[in-house]
Amino acid sequence: MKTVIELITEELEVAFTKAGVDTSYAKVNISNRPDLCEYQCNGAMAAAKALKKAPFMIADDVVANLQDSKLFSKIESVKPGFINMTVSPEFITGYVNEMAKTEKFGYVNAEGNKxxxxxxxxxxxxxxxxxxxxxxxxxxxxxxxxxxxxxxxxxxxxxxxxWGLQMGLIIEELRDRKPDLCYFDESYTGEYPSEAPFTISELEEIYPAASKKSKEDTDEGRVFKERAHLSTLKLQQGDKACRALWHHIMTISKADLKKNYDNLNVSFxxxxxxxxxxxxxxxxxxxxxxxxxxxxxxxxxxxxxxxxxxxxxxxxxxxxxxxxxxxxxxxxxxxxxxxxxxxxxxxxxxxxxxxxxxxxxxxxxxxxxxxxxxxxxxxxxxxxxxxxGKDGKPFKTRAGGVMRLEHLIADINEAVYNKVKDNRDVSDEEAKNISKIVGLAALKYGDLSNQASKDYVFDVDRFASFEGNTGPYILYTIVRIKSIINKYIEQGGKVEAGAILPTDKDSQKALSLSLVKFADVIDSAYHDNAPHRICQYIYEVSNAFNGFYHDTKILAEENASLKAGYVSLLDLTKRVLETCIDLLAFECPERM
Structure with missing residues (x-):
């Protein structure tokens, strides 16, 4: 499915050709002045030098060739040579109807799969x-x-x-703490135990203790570090005892890491x-x-x-x-x-x-x-x-140490839990379940909404807010849409993809214009490895939906066809937002 910009560009290319202008100048962009128009082409400005003709004259000729186009409700040449375009409600409604029925909402990867x-x-x-x-x-x-x-x-x-020095440090710290283990008995010739001689809690205590010991500027510290280097070398050279301990370390570590990555909804x-x-x-x-x-x-x-x-x-x-x-x-x-x-x-x-x-x-x-x-x-x-942190320095615990990720998640979940309890009469169990889902969205959106290369300030209160450019705000929008659709179904209505009707409502068109950017946003996020663009997009869509919601009596609409069209538009909005939050790796609760 071609994008709206591609369709408009094709229309302009025909008009540029008729005007005797090369089609390379028929480039279309979303307008940076939405108060004046929705799409814009500045090609006449660029072509003026090559054609030795005033840009507004070129723009006039192109616009004259587009007066009968069904794509536009308004197209005009504006001095010194801009071509400003406003698409018709019929065209944009037809496009979103097609989006609603098309796999991936019309997105196509032109490069093929890799x-x-x-x-x-x-x-x-x-x-x-x-x-x-x-x-x-x-x-x-x-x-x-x-x-x-x-x-x-x-x-x-x-x-x-x-495979580095940390393994040697752990092995030598284990030797000091549990010297009677068979792994440290050079005369031992049997099979090594299948169960680890330590727990994850012990392991998490052993490494920092060993690391601290190896950095001490004492004879004992220097000897310990040398022992760790030797054990690391033995491990890498295939020593059976070191390898057996290494396997225990890895088995326990992987299980704990998987649990913590699961809590982030991250998998490998x-x-x-x-x-x-x-x-x-x-x-x-x-x-x-x-x-x-x-x-x-x-x-x-x-x-x-x-x-x-x-x-x-x-x-x-x-x-x-x-x-x-x-x-x-x-x-x-x-x-x-x-x-x-x-x-x-x-x-x-x-x-x-x-x-x-x-x-x-x-x-x-x-x-x-x-x-x-x-x-x-x-x-x-x-x-x-x-x-x-809010002090502009790398985020630390209140005591000044590096915060464990599970504690960070717990902090933001608690902040969301308090907001849920303040705003709704729900049981503690439901509030905790909601806060776990919404807390993860708050954490991830707070991070992903920033361009990856930029530093950012982690602010629990701001990230957990249900208003503004936050994860909870996006989820609240989806929950609101679900609630309206469910009420419509309870009233006997059926949700049909592609039943949206054109109207003269500015808020409906604004929502539609936001939705049709989907394919371009996905393509941009993919090519530039830029999830923040998806965040920008769903914030725009959410704002456009909420504008439509406050401007429209959706379920109170007496015209059944028009009401069905509103609900179909809501359904498309919901599905687009749900697709996008899945790409950001968080989910939406049934209610908030």
């Missing part, structure tokens, strides 16, 4: 999720869902940090980690050296990534340290090797803090230079800003 890997987890094993993990998970889940919606086969990977198709890339590293680096892609520099093996077009000097990508150790870039490159082998994707999207941009530039360029991916491979880095 296989896309979205890397948006980045959590570390043995550590609980905290507020620093929020943006990657929330934005990444939405990017994945948008890719799925447009028809791509999309694979989300949590890409756990599970792959639960792979840095450890999965290890078998590919040695061969990959050796091939880079043999192919002349990597070379020795001050004892390390590096890949030069500088390009002639760079405005500043970029350091090389180190793939092997002087002591033989691998780095994050090495692991990321080897992960690409595995992903190419197993999935052969057409595109990759990586989400991480925007301060890691250099790392991704190095790693992407090294991957292409080494032939790990094709030269034209689509490798995209979506760098996000920081979630800050």
């Amino acid at each position: 296989t896309v890997i979205v890397d948006y987890g980045g959590a570390n094993a043995a550590k609980p999720l905290h507020v620093g993990h929020l943006r990657s998970a929330v934005i990444g889940e939405s990017v994945k869902r948008i890719n799925n919606y447009v028809g791509n086969k999309t694979i989300g990977d949590v890409h756990l940090g599970d 198709e792959l639960w792979k980690g840095e450890s999965d890339a290890q078998p590919y590293i040695e061969e990959m680096v050796d091939k880079m050296i043999a192919d002349g892609i990597a070379h020795e520099s001050q004892g390390a093996i590096v890949v030069d990534i500088q390009e002639e077009t760079d405005s500043k000097e970029l350091p090389p990508c180190i793939v092997r340290k002087s002591d033989g150790a691998a780095l994050y870039a090495t692991s990321d490159l080897a992960t690409l090797v595995e992903r190419e082998k197993l999935y052969s994707p057409d595109a990759y999207v990586y989400l991480a803090d925007k301060r890691q941009e250099l790392h991704y530039t190095q790693f992407f360029r090294a991957a292409k230079k080494a032939g790990i991916v094709k030269p034209d491979a689509n490798l995209t880095f979506v760098g996000f800003g920081t979630m800050n």
